[in-house]
Amino acid sequence: VTTFLKKIVFFFIGLIVLVSIYLTWLFMRHDRPAPNLSNSYSFNEKMEFINKNIKAKQIDVLALGSSMSLNNLHSKTIVSELKTESYLNTASWGQNMEEDFAMLKLLDKLYQPKAVIITTNFIDFAKSTKTFRYDLLEGYLYERKYPSLYYYLATFDLSYFAKQSKIAELVRQNPDTYEYLGFDKYGGVNLTIAQSKFNARRWEGDSLNEKDASPVQYQFLDSISNYCVNNNIKLYFFQGPFRHGYWSTITPQEADVVNRHIAKVQAQLADKKNIAFVRTEIEWPDSLFADFIHLNKEGAQRFTEYCLRHANMMQDTASKP
Amino acid sequence: MLFNSVSFAIFLPIVFILYWYIANRNLKFQNALLLIASYFFYSCWDWRFLFLLVFSTVLDYFTGIKVSESNRPGVKRFWFWLSISVNVGFLGVFKYYNFFAQSFAEAVSHLGWHVSPSTLSVILPVGISFYTFHGLSYVIDIYNDRIKAERNFVDYSLFVSFFPLLVAGPIERATHLLPQLKQKRTFDYSRAVDGLRQILWGLFKKVVIADNCAEYANMIFNNPHDFSGFALVMGALFFTIQIYGDFSGYSDIALGTSRLFGIELLRNFAFPYFSRDIAEFWRRWHISLSRWFRDYLYIPLGGSQGGTWMKVRNTFIIFIVSGFWHGANWTFIMWGFLNAVYFLPLLLTNNNRNNLEIVAQGRLLPSFKEFTQITVTFALTVFAWIFFRAQNMEHAWDYIQNMFTGLVHKDGFIQTRDLFIWKIGYFIPLLVIFFFVVEWLGREEQYAIAKFGIKWKWPVRYAVYYAIILAIFLFSGKEEQFIYFQF
Numbered sequence: 001v002t003t004f005l006k007k008i009v010f011f012f013i014g015l016i017v018l019v020s021i022y023l024t025w026l027f028m029r030h031d032r033p034a035p036n037l038s039n040s041y042s043f044n045e046k047m048e049f050i051n052k053n054i055k056a057k058q059i060d061v062l063a064l065g066s067s068m069s070l071n072n073l074h075s076k077t078i079v080s081e082l083k084t085e086s087y088l089n090t091a092s093w094g095q096n097m098e099e100d101f102a103m104l105k106l107l108d109k110l111y112q113p114k115a116v117i118i119t120t121n122f123i124d125f126a127k128s129t130k131t132f133r134y135d136l137l138e139g140y141l142y143e144r145k146y147p148s149l150y151y152y153l154a155t156f157d158l159s160y161f162a163k164q165s166k167i168a169e170l171v172r173q174n175p176d177t178y179e180y181l182g183f184d185k186y187g188g189v190n191l192t193i194a195q196s197k198f199n200a201r202r203w204e205g206d207s208l209n210e211k212d213a214s215p216v217q218y219q220f221l222d223s224i225s226n227y228c229v230n231n232n233i234k235l236y237f238f239q240g241p242f243r244h245g246y247w248s249t250i251t252p253q254e255a256d257v258v259n260r261h262i263a264k265v266q267a268q269l270a271d272k273k274n275i276a277f278v279r280t281e282i283e284w285p286d287s288l289f290a291d292f293i294h295l296n297k298e299g300a301q302r303f304t305e306y307c308l309r310h311a312n313m314m315q316d317t318a319s320k321p
Numbered sequence: 322m323l324f325n326s327v328s329f330a331i332f333l334p335i336v337f338i339l340y341w342y343i344a345n346r347n348l349k350f351q352n353a354l355l356l357i358a359s360y361f362f363y364s365c366w367d368w369r370f371l372f373l374l375v376f377s378t379v380l381d382y383f384t385g386i387k388v389s390e391s392n393r394p395g396v397k398r399f400w401f402w403l404s405i406s407v408n409v410g411f412l413g414v415f416k417y418y419n420f421f422a423q424s425f426a427e428a429v430s431h432l433g434w435h436v437s438p439s440t441l442s443v444i445l446p447v448g449i450s451f452y453t454f455h456g457l458s459y460v461i462d463i464y465n466d467r468i469k470a471e472r473n474f475v476d477y478s479l480f481v482s483f484f485p486l487l488v489a490g491p492i493e494r495a496t497h498l499l500p501q502l503k504q505k506r507t508f509d510y511s512r513a514v515d516g517l518r519q520i521l522w523g524l525f526k527k528v529v530i531a532d533n534c535a536e537y538a539n540m541i542f543n544n545p546h547d548f549s550g551f552a553l554v555m556g557a558l559f560f561t562i563q564i565y566g567d568f569s570g571y572s573d574i575a576l577g578t579s580r581l582f583g584i585e586l587l588r589n590f591a592f593p594y595f596s597r598d599i600a601e602f603w604r605r606w607h608i609s610l611s612r613w614f615r616d617y618l619y620i621p622l623g624g625s626q627g628g629t630w631m632k633v634r635n636t637f638i639i640f641i642v643s644g645f646w647h648g649a650n651w652t653f654i655m656w657g658f659l660n661a662v663y664f665l666p667l668l669l670t671n672n673n674r675n676n677l678e679i680v681a682q683g684r685l686l687p688s689f690k691e692f693t694q695i696t697v698t699f700a701l702t703v704f705a706w707i708f709f710r711a712q713n714m715e716h717a718w719d720y721i722q723n724m725f726t727g728l729v730h731k732d733g734f735i736q737t738r739d740l741f742i743w744k745i746g747y748f749i750p751l752l753v754i755f756f757f758v759v760e761w762l763g764r765e766e767q768y769a770i771a772k773f774g775i776k777w778k779w780p781v782r783y784a785v786y787y788a789i790i791l792a793i794f795l796f797s798g799k800e801e802q803f804i805y806f807q808f
Contacts, residue, residue: 001341001342001345001508003510004508004510004513004514005338011783011786014783014787015787015790018787018791019791019794022791157794157797158791158794158795159794159795159796159797162795
């Protein structure tokens with residue numbers, strides 16, 4: 001038995017050496033990806049950004065959500081309009097209401113925010129296929145009891161490293177792509193892709209189908225708003241616009257799907273204390289977009305200005321006797 | 322605790338070390354340790370169902386003794402039927418109650434009556450079909466005087482609950498496993514290495530082959546309207562490979578794990594996709610279940626001893642019951658029925674025992690005739706698996722209808738080509754082909770790599786093992802639960 005076990009041990013030591021050599025080569029050739037805390041690469045990158053850069057124990061304003069919050073919010077505008085440097089954008093690609101609610105609870109526990117900003121569009125109410133390691137997040141983001149290596153080992157997946165190493169290199173270094181994740185100091189990313197690099201499929205956009213939105217996600221929106229009301233957090237909820245060229249080509253049925261969705265969201269948030277729901281015009285000029293729904297940097301700045309000024313106006317109106 | 326999980330990778334070495342270092346001096350300790358480990362393993366799924374497992378074990382243990390001790394046929398019969406009824410009753414409640422209630426409501430709705438069946442919201446206890454069949458075979462064997470009742474409760478409990486076979490088989494027999502549990506077991510180095518090699522191959526089958534194919538099979542089966550006929554054929558093919566990789570992979574891990582403890586389990590798979598007819602397929606697929614049904618259902622019903630009508634009846638019964646054993650759904654019954662239809666011509670022409678040995682024994686390649694036979698059998702099997710995979714009969718018909726509509730249409734081929742280019746890629750299909758080549762080369766062994774490179778020098782052999790492990794790490798598909806856990 002001892003000989004057998006010895007051989008096994010040597011075999012596994014050999015395996016560890018082999019894997020270490022492979023990973024060293026991989027990371028030298030490309031880049032070391034973030035710990036595998038979810039099956040969303042953008043989420044993992046965002047969590048690593050927070051782990052490395054955010055040391056504050058309390059943050060006044062948090063942005064949550066999908067790429068609508070990640071790309072369509074302009075960090076500097078938020079900082080200047082809300083008059084606080086204490087701002088963090090925690091959004092990542094494809095986060096839906098369910099994930100926003102889970103993250104809201106976690107982030108509230110960690111940073112006790114005074115205000116939360118969520119920007120959404122119809123696509124953020126779809127069913128999710130994502131899995132987040134919430135059990136590890138608190139330790140990774142806030143407590144930092146263990147070094148990063150612990151989280152790499154706790155979520156170890158060689159195929160993840162093999163696949164993501166090259167992607168890590170691309171998303172961190174190439175601002176000329178939709179996938180760019182070179183976060184500004186607040187965690188936001190605005191798209192600055194040259195028009196010649198626009199992706200035709202993304203520019204033309206997808207068709208909109210009522211089935212794409214899951215009824216459960218509207219319940220999670222309720223949970224988010226109730227949570228904010230109960231915990232005295234101001235909620236800014238922004239509805240993003242569509243590209244004019246896209247909106248003018250969709251069918252009346254598709255337009256109806258979106259309009260009904262917006263009305264539903266508005267009705268859910270209406271009359272709730274401390275919640276500012278702002279919707280822009282449904283279509284904005286093509287020159288402000290990077291695809292059918294994601295704004296470019298200028299678009300993001302204008303959108304953020306518009307939404308926050310409207311929200312502040314609403315607040316002023318509400319506070320007048 | 323899945324076999325392909327980190328927790329099992331921690332659990333197994335701990336039990337192994339305790340078994341061979343601490344408990345090795347005493348057989349009773351070894352068995353007690355394995356029993357505790359098995360109950361711990363099972364409680365990791367859901368500890369509440371442990372009570373059901375223990376109850377079923379206690380019931381069969383005592384009824385087994387009562388049946389064995391009784392001299393009066395009436396008393397013997399009473400204890401026998403008590404055990405059978407409770408075991409089948411458990412299966413009926415946990416696995417089939419909702420199916421019968423809903424099917425009854427649907428059936429009477431055709432007569433214009435509307436019944437709202439009260440369904441039970443119960444979770445199916447993991448492995449119930451497997452351990453219930455262990456208990457059933459044990460009591461039936463005692464009743465038929467094939468074996469004596471086991472007096473040692475720990476040994477009997479271990480026979481029912483031994484962790485490698487507890488949740489998805491192989492379905493063991495008391496005549497095979499109990500004598501091994503009563504014998505002193507000494508560590509055999511080459512046997513343990515062989516066990517590890519089989520575990521490694523099982524993991525490769527499950528994690529690399531089955532889980533990757535599952536991703537594509539799910540994509541196509543979940544959206545049959547989005548794909549062309551030819552792509553749907555590919556979907557069925559992916560599922561065919563998935564279920565083999567998944568279940569035979571599980572069985573390999575179970576057999577290999579058991580061998581580490583000096584215990585041999587029944588072989589469950591013998592390269593079924595190289596079968597030349599359906600009868601041979603059923604001698605090579607889920608062997609322990611096929612033999613269970615043969616011995617405890619087919620033969621008691623008269624087997625193939627009676628006239629033609631009896632043969633036909635028994636064939637349909639065994640296949641349909643076998644389908645139903647897999648799950649409470651008409652799709653499984655249809656799958657069983659279809660296999661009976663495939664099997665019948667062979668039975669009626671007395672050709673059902675033609676191919677007893679593995680194909681092309683001692684040769685590298687099959688003859689043209691053998692190749693054709695393998696291809697036809699494989700195609701029939703692929704078609705039958707559509708029912709097995711479908712969510713319900715409507716889904717199955719829909720899938721088949723779409724599959725045959727425009728099967729040879731040019732656009733369909735283009736769409737399938739695009740599917741491979743954009744979604745699936747060529748690497749995984751190439752890996753699957755490589756897997757079948759290895760399986761073919763090793764088809765005369767217990768499992769494909771049993772003798773693979775055995776005469777090579779250790780650095781080369783180790784390099785192959787490292788390559789398999791790295792393939793498991795690098796090319797693993799999205800983690801899927803073993804398919805047979807739901808049964």
